[in-house]
Amino acid sequence: MQRYFIANEQLINNTITLHSDDAHHVKNVMRFRIGDNLVCINENEQTFKCEILELNSDKVIVRIVEELKEDRELPVNVTIAQGMPKGEKLELVLQKGTELGLRSYVPLKTKRTIVKFDDKKEKKKIERWEKIVKEAAEQSYRSRIPTIESPINLKELVSFSSQYTFKLVAYEETAKGSEEKSNLKYVLDNIKTGDSILVVFGPEGGLDEDEVLFLENNGFITCALGPRILRTETAPLYLLSAVSYQLELLR
């Protein structure tokens, strides 16, 4: 059933009012009619099956039929912090990452990050990214839209990371060692429902050794993601899939 994320204030008594993009989507994309059903999710992740009452020129009014008890969210908070790759790669990570359960995304300014943008462009880009994750969250039947942070550097990431239970850095060089082979396994064996994990990925050119060392000195553990070399946009998808497999299918 088609899903729409709403602000809590859109819900008054037992009805919900959809505006602008969502109202347009209901009327012109889905071509719904009065009496049709759709799903609305509020900011508390409450999921409601609704029935369309009114289709107006500027808004759509729906009535709550019942609250659905769904749980499609990963049991842990997975945050991806990534040396900003080029536009379409970053957007791929956001879209696919959202489908795979991403909770939060942190664009990183690293030594080999090529992408540069000023404050004005940054605002526009983040708006675009927020649209991508919202649509992907709706499409994948999630009850939560991932959050996107403003770009920060590694030093700022270290302060940001203090709130996380586990802190990892995916570093391809460690694929050669045997010790790190199971660091991801170690973390996923020990992570508990409600815990959080922050995983750092390099940009296209990777992190440099000093950057990895800096992260290690600040409590991050290096981890390999199998023996093949993954592109920067593929590695976060492997990580999220592994988390889902271990916590949602194995347990």
Next chain:
Amino acid sequence: MQRYFIANEQLINNTITLHSDDAHHVKNVMRFRIGDNLVCINENEQTFKCEILELNSDKVIVRIVEELKEDRELPVNVTIAQGMPKGEKLELVLQKGTELGLRSYVPLKTKRTIVKFDDKKEKKKIERWEKIVKEAAEQSYRSRIPTIESPINLKELVSFSSQYTFKLVAYEETAKGSEEKSNLKYVLDNIKTGDSILVVFGPEGGLDEDEVLFLENNGFITCALGPRILRTETAPLYLLSAVSYQLELLR
């Protein structure tokens, strides 16, 4: 180190001759010079560290320095059969799937497959797809290029599937049940090195119920890939990541 796949006949005595695209890549993209090192992999998956001897206008001649003992291939054969999605999605699955260890890809003609092409177009498309998997195999340091089959229908897939140890169909409807939750876990717990697994995915619109029933009646087991709804191009990447995680990191 930059990698090139070669035909066995390119290796004579202790030297390898690179032609056309690869020679161009060595000279004009990588701008290598005499004495520089690169890696060549033959059809037997033997991986050689080589040194450049000659850079000619139409070919590059290298000398084998040593055979490298690498093992970056998944320990099992994972074949993805997928209701053909639109061009760029299929290409994404091929590129990312190759990085994640895909052994073989089978484009399927299903009821909801929108993509149609005639024999002439088919040949061109397959050539393009083969270029994508070759480049992705080189980039991800694999020793094997995935194979791509010609498009077939579900009936033909059933004959094709007889050579596989395990046959699965990813079907989102079963995400609701509890029984299928662990079918993937069951298979990956029981699969042994050298075994093969064929996994079927629907196109954008999914497989229809009759198609799933037909596959089930022919020995395929339905399996869910977590509680979220994954797009057709995301689901195979989840599957390959889970296989790698279970067989390369957990074991």
